[in-house]
Amino acid sequence: MTDRIPVRRALISVSDKSGLVELAQALAGQGVELVSTGGTAMQLRDAGLAVRDVADLTGFPEMMDGRVKTLHPAVHGGLLALRDEPSHREAMAAHGIGAIDLLVVNLYPFEATVAAGAAYDDCIENIDIGGPAMIRAAAKNHAHVAVVTDPEDYPPLLEALAAGGTDLAFRKRLAQIAYERTAAYDAAVSGWMAGAIGEATPRRRALAGRLAQPLRYGENPHQAAAFYTDGSARPGVATARQWQGKELSYNNINDTDAAYELVAEFGPDTPACAIIKHANPCGVARGATLAEAYARAYDCDRTSAFGGIVALNRTLDGETARAISEIFTEVVIAPDADDDAKAVFAGKKNLRLLMAGGLPDPAAQGEVFRQVAGGFLVQSRDAGRIARADLRVVTAKQPTEAQLDDLLFAWTVAKHVKSNAIVYARDVATVGIGAGQMSRIDSTRIGRRKAEDMAEALGLARPPTEGAVVASDAFFPFADGIEALAEAGAVAVIQPGGSMRDEEVIAAADRLGLAMVFTGQRHFRH
Structure with missing residues (x-):
């Protein structure tokens, strides 16, 4: 039968x-x-x-x-x-x-x-x-x-x-x-x-994807996982062509997405580099060339950059590839790579090189999903952006033009750092990042300590936080955060404002000689 x-x-x-x-x-x-x-x-x-x-x-x-x-x-x-x-x-x-x-x-x-x-x-x-x-x-x-x-x-x-x-x-x-x-x-x-039809909260919501890759495991070896694509044309890890290297892991995909979304914020006009570890940036910089941008991003936190993800906003060239290949790197993603860069990486068989074909539009609308017990949360992608015209100076001291450039740069990076987020920056490069702390003052101290540790390792005469600007993804609830920044040598601060103690925080900045600007926009990232 x-x-x-x-x-x-x-x-x-x-x-x-x-x-x-x-x-x-x-x-x-x-x-x-x-x-x-x-x-x-x-x-x-x-x-x-x-x-x-x-x-x-x-x-x-x-x-x-x-x-x-x-x-x-x-x-x-x-x-x-x-x-x-x-x-x-x-x-x-x-x-x-x-x-x-x-x-x-x-x-x-x-x-x-x-x-x-x-x-x-x-x-x-x-x-x-x-x-x-x-x-x-x-x-x-x-x-x-x-x-x-x-x-x-x-x-x-x-x-x-x-x-x-x-x-x-x-x-x-x-x-x-x-x-x-x-x-x-x-x-x-x-x-x-x-x-x-403009229905932001439909009565029922269905999610669908096509299997792109079964994964060996998820965040940890005991977790099953797979990678699905949603059919959208947004350039990134899902659309990229992998030139070499073994298959991406769950954590590789997650971190590569975070890195590429961050570097895309700077567009293709000025070379930029973001180095990511565990979905948090450990170094971000702009430069006259990609190689310079990479070197400056790397110098923010060389320890954390080991085994990280490197994202670039322009075609990867041989000079930059040679610099990246000097340390162990998990993934490099860029819009494209030239033959020289490919030849350099050919000797690094375990390094994954992804070419996405373009940059995602950071201002494009989209949705973000997160599962909770018994359901899931949906929100629009954080496409919030600000320009100089949006800033409101709230202190007696006015930021300089160079400081405004650094403030906007630091604010852009802070958008991609897990809350509570504090970003120290100078000359459009991060010099210290404090991420994911329960207290904002702790993020402030961690960012400073990382900068000082790196200064010691590089033999710098002074810590990079001296003369730096600082971005905070949300308001400072107390003046102690501003006092800690001034103690670190910061000269200007960008933050959303909106605290019940804004006046106290502004008064502290005035007393300590800091310039401060409010954005009126928050960038929590959990």
Whole structure:
């Protein structure tokens, strides 16, 4: 006794034509009757294959610009009928409904249409109706019908048919894949439409992704993990081409994303580098060249940079690659890399080089998800940005033009540091970073200590915090933070403002001779 079912009739209707002719030729070679629609049928006929139109089954032509062609009992009865149920067989015989043993369907390219920035009406026309309906019907009846929704499943399908037919385990797996596809499709449509009509908090929210890479483990070896892509065109770790190195790990992907999103804040005009460790920057700088930007970022915290992620905002060149290769680095990501850089890294087999093809737009809208017990949180991406015109000087002392440059630079970096965040910067380079502390004063002290440790290691005559500016991702609740910054040698501070004790904090800055500007914008990052 076997649960293998031979295929006598297959309905094929696909948007993605890859592998189509080869599949149909193999089916026809096994005596399978081919039924098809529209462009699929035309391509099969052009290949010399005998194809029966769906209209022959239904008795109705395709109509309404193809919106109606498969929504008919002759199709859905052929997919849904239980072959071992007498009443179903009687109904099929009474109404002239033939069994469909195999359904091969992939859907209108809705996700690609949206990603291409198509107009609303074009997106609507790319919402498939008949395809999902047939897929769901065939998947429900997997006891008798095989359904294939992805060209990558053509080879195992043909192997099964060559062995005498599809078995139940294989059909179950195909059905599960089919429901994945329709669920992801509906998620894409509902998510797009919520955005199109300005619905920020839809009543129900669905998430979908396509498996890009099974991962060896998650944050720790005892955690299972995988990497999924959402189909968006945002340049970054998901879209990048990996030139060399072993597969990325869960932590590599997370940290690389953090690094590239940070360096993208500076755009492509001025060379910039960000070095990330555990999703926090340990050094960020701009420079006249990429090599200079990297060297200045590295000098912020050489200890933490070991085994870190390096992100660059321009094409990686050989000089910069040689500097990076002097220490162990996990991943380097840049828009591109020249042949010289690739040759340098070729000797570092374990270093992953990713080329993203562009920079993500830091001002673009998007959503961030975080799971909690019993649900998940959704918020818009922190696309907040400020310019000089947005700053409000609140102290008697005015910052200089150079200090304003440093303040805006430090503020940009602080946006990407885990709260509570304190960033010391000088000459558009970080010199000390305090991240992720429960108390802001502790972040202030840690950033100073790191700067002093680095100064000692480099043999500097004075700590880099002397003459530096400081950014705080949120307001200072007490004057003690300002006092600690002044003690470290800082000369100017940028912060959101908004504390109940703002007057006390401003008075402390005036007393200690610091310039202070308020942004009116907070950048918590948890």
